[in-house]
Amino acid sequence: MAKPMNKIAWQELEVGAAVSEVGNAREYKTGTWRSLRPVVNKNQCIRCGVCWLFCPDTSIVHSPEGHFEADLEYCKGCGICARECPVGCITMVAEEE
Amino acid sequence: MAKERKGIEVSLAISEAVGQADCDVISAYPITPQTHIVEHLSEMVAEGHLDAEFIPVESEHSAMSVCCGSAAVGARTFTSTSSQGLALMAEIFYITSSLRLPVVMALANRSLSGPLSIWNDHTDTMMVRDAGWIHIFAENGQEAYDHVFWSFRVAEDAGVMLPVALNLDGFIMTHMIEPVEFEDDALIKKYLPEYKMKGALHPDNPVSMGCFAMPEMYTETQMAREQALLNSYPTCLKAWEEWAALTGRHYHPIETYRADDAEYCIVTMGSFGETAMGAVDALRAEGEKVGLIKIRLWRPFPFDDFVKAAAGKKTLIVLDRAISFGGPGGPVALELRSALYKTPGAPTIVNYVAGLAGRDVAVNDFKHIILEGKAKAAKGDTGGYTLYGLRA
Amino acid sequence: MLEIRFHGRGGQGAVTSAELIAIAAIGKGKFSQAFPSFGPERRGAPVVAFCRVDDKKILIRAKVYEPDVVVVLDPGLLTLVDPTEGLKPDGTLIINSKKSYEEIMNSCSFSCRVGIVDANKIAQEELGRVIVNTTMLGAVMKATGILAVDDIRGAMLDRFGPKLGEKNMKALGRAYAELTIKE
Secondary structure (H helix, E strand, O other): OOOOHHHOOHHHOOHHHOEOOOOHHHHOOHHHHOOEEEEEOOOOOOOOOHHHHHOOOOOEEEOOOOOEEEOOOOOOOOOHHHHHOOOOOEEEEEOOO | OOOEEEEEEHHHHHHHHHHHOOOOEEOOOOOOOOHHHHHHHHHHHHOOOOOOEEOOOOOHHHHHHHHHHHHHOOOOEEEEEOHHHHHHOHHHHHHHHHOOOOOEEEEEEOOOOOOOOOOOOOHHHHHOOOOOOEEEEOOOHHHHHHHHHHHHHHHOOOOOOOOEEEEEEOOOOOOOEEEEEEOOHHHHHHHOOOOOOOOOOEOOEOOEOOOOOOHHHHHHHHHHHHHHHHHHHHHHHHHHHHHHHHHOOOOOOEEEEOOOOOOEEEEEEOOHHHHHHHHHHHHHHOOOOEEEEEEOEEEOOOHHHHHHHHOOOOEEEEEEOOOEOOOOEOHHHHHHHHHOOOOOOOOEEEEEEOOHHHOOOOHHHHHHHHHHHHHHHHOOOOOOOEEOOOOO | OEEEEEEEEOOOOHHHHHHHHHHHHHHOOOEEEEEEOOOOOOOOOEEEEEEEEEOOOOOOOOOOOOOOEEEEOOHHHHHOOOOOOOOOOOOEEEEEOOOOHHHHHHHOOOOOEEEEEOHHHHHHHHHOOOOOHHHHHHHHHHHHOOOOHHHHHHHHHHHHHHHHHHHHHHHHHHHHHHOEEEO
């Protein structure tokens, strides 16, 4: 787990401000940026994977049953999946408070 | 190659040194007056004398980008440029040091446009003074040859990991044929260990280089950079000591000539220093108590060494080869005034800017500058700077 | 210290002349500098090259202003430049020309020591081309005594290879022998 930015002293930085902690982008949860979320009608979904291909954020995950669902910790609600779905089974719905 | 003293163009001596250093990657774009350096290197690689990748690119911006990539995977990397080429690669030049990549550059100092000029002065190196690179100045072919190895030795040191700019005056050195003492390959191998980079880019060890930083982090990254440059100083000295032990040639951050008992000194950086020695000798013969202080290490600036060399002098006549427009004068004079700010009884400083765009500064010019500077100091006329030889 | 200035046209090899002297002198353990008048050059344009030779380290990084010897590779330059500018009072002017001293002095007024050799003829006969830079070196060596002819053989063969190098040495040797000097 990375330290909060405003607690890091300069001596703790890696050489050249490089980051060698692999994959720590995961700790930055961008789901809070969302004001619309994608909702999938699983009866209509043909599991083609187009939404997964087009998601610019790699925030659509392939479930064990073969469906494709937004990872709500990261999905920013851009709506591209809904736009690209060939059968129109994804609807963008306002985030509930 | 065996130990040999030969007459050779300084550019070619530098290329040969890069070859003896067993450089891995050279990426550069030609620009006057550095062209012979990279042309000869491309010949050396093409003819199989140097086992390296010579990567031709479409601009200097790409050249430095390639060098960053090459250095990031741990390859011994060399490039060369001047003036406008340096300006074109400037954004990457700053990034190279921020990434702590040990690229070595032969910077053939040439004036920045405009107007367009292919001749020598220090305006190009002053443009990148603050970029966090180590800057060293060579005054003649031997020094240029020796400092190719010194540059790799310092840059790649595990405690340094910073790029080095080997400054040499364009044309005045690059196109000069003079004697250079070549060392044999065995000595070079002893001096330059094989380069093993910690944290090099490799699929087995993922690492992100060149990240973005929020305001909360940026200040700290810059302090880390500053400390790295300051901390390189002891290694600079050590690398010189090691070279002296092997070759008998000694170098120092600040060097002096007949300065010990001098009342006043001329201060130079770059090939000015050689001609200045002749002027000092001529004036000494006329009874003037004058000496010479030469700056070899420009960044990290050797404050203590300089203050020590200047101690007890009444006046320093500082020769710049660049101007900071609208500012207090030449960049070197500015630096030295700052260095002496807290020194009680510090010498007064008179600043001359000379030799812009390769205008010749001969022994008589140095004599004139020294004597006129001494007179100015005596009158208290020590502000601003004088543009030597200006026709008005 | 000996200071030499060469006047030539771009492409005639004035810089090579200066270089060969420097390399030969350094090969003999001396100190030397050779350099062109810095800048872009094109074929045919008047160019200048410089050479300094000394037994101790040369500390000057500036042009040669008061040469001991001036060499004019192309006689056509005599009307374009004053080759004696800065020439030391006891200096020598060496000209490639087929004219006699008297004929040259009809259009020029040199009060210095003048050496004349028809390098065009020698080069044409020995090298098959009128490129006189190496030939003229023979004249320089005869007039100054700075190096023996054989001292430059190594540098010459290095630069031009064994066959062409020897031809150049022959041309150089002839200029050495055929130079006439008027005090």
